[in-house]
Amino acid sequence: MTDPAQDTVDVERVLAEWGAVTQDAVLSRIPDDRHSAFLYDVMRDYPSRPSKFLRPALCLAACECFGGQVAEALDAAVAIELMHNAFLIHDDIADGSVQRRGRPTLHEAHGIGTALNAGDGLAVLAQKTLRQAVRGLDVGLGARLLDEFDLMSARTIEGQAMELGWAANGLTDVRTEDYLDLVMHKSCWYTTIHPLRIGAIIGSRGAADVEPMIRFGFHLGAAFQIRDDVLNLVGDEGTYGKEIGGDLYEGKRTLMLIHLSEVATGSDRALLDDYLRADRSGRTDSLVAEVMAMMERHGSITFAQAYGDTIADEAHKAFEIAFASAPPSPARDFIEALIPYMLDRNR
């Protein structure tokens, strides 16, 4: 990190720097032996692809903010990134996604059984890595970090269940509060809240109050997720890395879809209800195109971006509280600069 002033932080560059460190460490953790062809090489696939490394960067930056060294939090950051990749693999299977980070999803390339097992392998390796991370720490502090990891895993799995439940029930009346509740569980805990808390706990040797990280991480993570949902509709496939419109084929409940279902009337409403009640095979190319056209006509995408801006304002306020005791530093500037970055990013 070289830029001290927050408004000149090159977020992409800092992400790339810390990302490279984390990626090397992640890949070095995965064994290479006679089980490689159907396990360890498969486990290495997603972590080898280009990605943002947002989660480890948040963990490492939070550690620095509260007085720690990057090296102290690296194993924890690696564990977070391993778990992230495990979630991605299993999510892609559940959603029937075809593309991830610009290439075929793992189950498309290797079949469901091998992909599922590689995801399990990454989750096991994440636990092992985390336990090595806490081995040098005070016992009480180590137990706190492991509890944080359990909590994060449980919230993420609950979020996944919420989303699967909505899809299974063909739910047509998802409200904005429900969406935010989902995002809180499924995305924010593991993308922002957990990395921030873990980093702050390690950096401060347990002294930092990490309770306000929940509110900050929620708003930061929600901004991230809203932009992710928007990019899924209007992004450039090469930069974004997933199939554009994939969420619409999956029937994913997004802010755009919620907005549309609040404003659509008449034949638009009827068409939308058909779409919401359909299963994946019923969401044909033409039905998806019609829903997309309705979203544009009713300004649903503009609405979602504007909603994201409101969330970002809240994130700034929450940041000031969560990082009140952290002295000025490049790491602190970086975390603050992530707030606008979340809504501007194209990948």
Place this chain on the structure above:
Amino acid sequence: MTDPAQDTVDVERVLAEWGAVTQDAVLSRIPDDRHSAFLYDVMRDYPSRPSKFLRPALCLAACECFGGQVAEALDAAVAIELMHNAFLIHDDIADGSVQRRGRPTLHEAHGIGTALNAGDGLAVLAQKTLRQAVRGLDVGLGARLLDEFDLMSARTIEGQAMELGWAANGLTDVRTEDYLDLVMHKSCWYTTIHPLRIGAIIGSRGAADVEPMIRFGFHLGAAFQIRDDVLNLVGDEGTYGKEIGGDLYEGKRTLMLIHLSEVATGSDRALLDDYLRADRSGRTDSLVAEVMAMMERHGSITFAQAYGDTIADEAHKAFEIAFASAPPSPARDFIEALIPYMLDRNR
């Protein structure tokens, strides 16, 4: 446990007693809240079905053998049983199995996404439970148990990868050594070796030499797996709980199949090679019936049972070494009585 003499141990009764204790504890660990419908109720499904509870019983018995109380090892036994159910759910998805413990598999009942996520939920809960189990222990002893859990998880996942690799490659030349190598990884570590080692470590407060448990657990677990493979062909569906012949439809490499591929010649050999190279859709009812008829004609099932008897002899020898320092007790008699039980059982 009431019968002191080994030859009069009622294995089924002891399993039922300790199984009831473990099952209650497992079910009480799974939350019940607004996430129940698509998560916690789904996680409770397999653990609620009738099963043998072999793994927790081994753990509890080994703990008693080496001087501990059942209560000291109960949380560890619960963690083992939770992880077992997580593996079952993911295996059933990978294998496309339709029945488990006498009812539809979880993905048949709830879809792949919800079943996969419930498996992840059970694995996370297993980790959490295990950590609670070690909280009251000496730090070094606790770390040893957690390392054992990591090792068991890694071996099981490697075993799953081996089996998936064989199926993906349409391997026609699997040898008995390969089969035993697979069984060691995929079944023995988590079914026998790990529960025995964990129980012995807890019961002896870390003093017992658990190295010989590997050899004993391997032979005990191999006997278990060979009988499982045989029951899959000749068992009673109601008692066994899985679809009879399911392994043949999955193309699972079993001792019977290896024996058959060693003795089949001419048109039998050609038919067998067609079967081995086919994918699941190519393994038609008539092809499966022909392979089954060949196994009966060539004595492959008799061969497998006889091989199991040889393995059981080795298990007895290994038992004497592994439990040399354990004084006579009902728990010790129970573990010894499990050796013949493994090959006689019908469920």
